[in-house]
Amino acid sequence: MIRSGWPVWLLVVVTAVAPISWGTTYLVTSEWLPADRPLWSATLRALPAGLLVLAITRRLPKGHWWWRAAVLGVLNIGAFFALLFVAAYRLPGGVAATLSAVSPLAVLVLAKLALREQPTRWRVGWGMAGVVGVALMVLGPGARLDAWGVAAGVAGVLAMSAGLVLTRRWGNPVGALPLAGWQVTAGGLFLTPLALVIEGPPPTMTPSAVAGYVWLGLAGTLVAYTVWFRAVGLLPVTAVAFLTLLSPVVATLLGWLVLGQSLTLLQGVGFGLTLVALIASQWRPGSWTMRRSRQPKLARACA
Structure with missing residues (x-):
């Protein structure tokens, strides 16, 4: 059990809702949203959802949390959404998903620098295995590499990873839903003038x-980031980061189920490897009991 009163496995399952919903972004963007409008797509995903949360919670930041919420909003929402949509528009979904799979490794490095969370060989190894699994699953022989798209994808991963680590470092003064509302609103306000000008x-x-915007705003933003920020406050940030591997898994499944894309044997191997990396990263080697996190009152958390 952890201080929320939830078993760890249940918290992990609920948190998985976030990357699962994010995995629908590529399908929704390609099939439903207006073409070549990445900044407006990011803005319309974020700002209405953020304002809705503020109207529901009626809580605003106080003191230093004004600038902290702004920084986190730009990293986790504003910059990440904009760069994500640029990558989604300019790259095949497989290439963009492979870039996003690097996120756990980036978080491992940043968590060591900012949180003193020491990465284990076990977790680094499974992080690399996850990238390989995603690459096998989603990259085809004809995958094209647009330079701006790749740059946007890498920058988006770094922005989200930095935001995730800072969210853990600064804590949560108000609860998951208000914190999500502050960040989503700040990100939307950051994006609006950029979208208008560009x-x-x-x-x-x-x-x-x-x-499409309603789905991405409610499920992919409001609900997803509420459970995401709750998990960041309760579980080791590196364990949470590995859950993002679910996003390309879901994107691949949707391509198969909705768009009629075929799955090869190699993709099946990548699919299995990604899931094994995701599960193995949550546990310590040689044991099916979870380690304690570094926070004193957290009971059984992920290694």
Whole structure:
């Protein structure tokens, strides 16, 4: 059990809702959203959801949390969403997903520098295995590498990883939902002038676009980041980061189920390797009991 009163396994399962919903982003972007409007797509995903949370919670930051919420909002939401959509528009979903799979390794490095969480060989090894698994699962022989798309994907991973580590370092003064609202709103406000200047007026809203933005705003942002920030306060940040491997897994499954894309034997191997890396990263070698986290009142957390 942990201080939330939830068993660790249940907290991990609930937290998995976030990367599962993020895995739908590539499908929704390619099939439902207006073409070539990454900044507006990011803005319309974030800002309405953030304002909705503020209206529900009626809590605003106090003191130094004004600038902390702004920094976290830019890293976790504003910069990450914008760069994510640039990568999604300019790269095949497989290439973009492979870049996102590097996130656990980036968090391992940043957590060591900022949180003094020492990465184990076990976790580093499974982080590399996860990248290989995702690459096998989603990269095809004809995958094209757009330089700007790759740069955006890498920068997005670094922004999200830094935001994740800082969220853990600074803690949570108000609860998961208000904290999510502050960050999502700050990210949306950061994106709005950029979208207006770079892309002009908002795109024409078709019924499918409205449905896509509603899904990404509610499920992929409001719900996802609420459970995500809750987990960051309770579990070791490196364990949480490995859950992002679920995102390309879901993207691949949706391509198969919804778009009729075929799955080869090699992709099946990559699929299995990714899931094994995800599960193994949550446990310490030679034991099926979880280690304690560094926070004093957290009971059984991930290694």
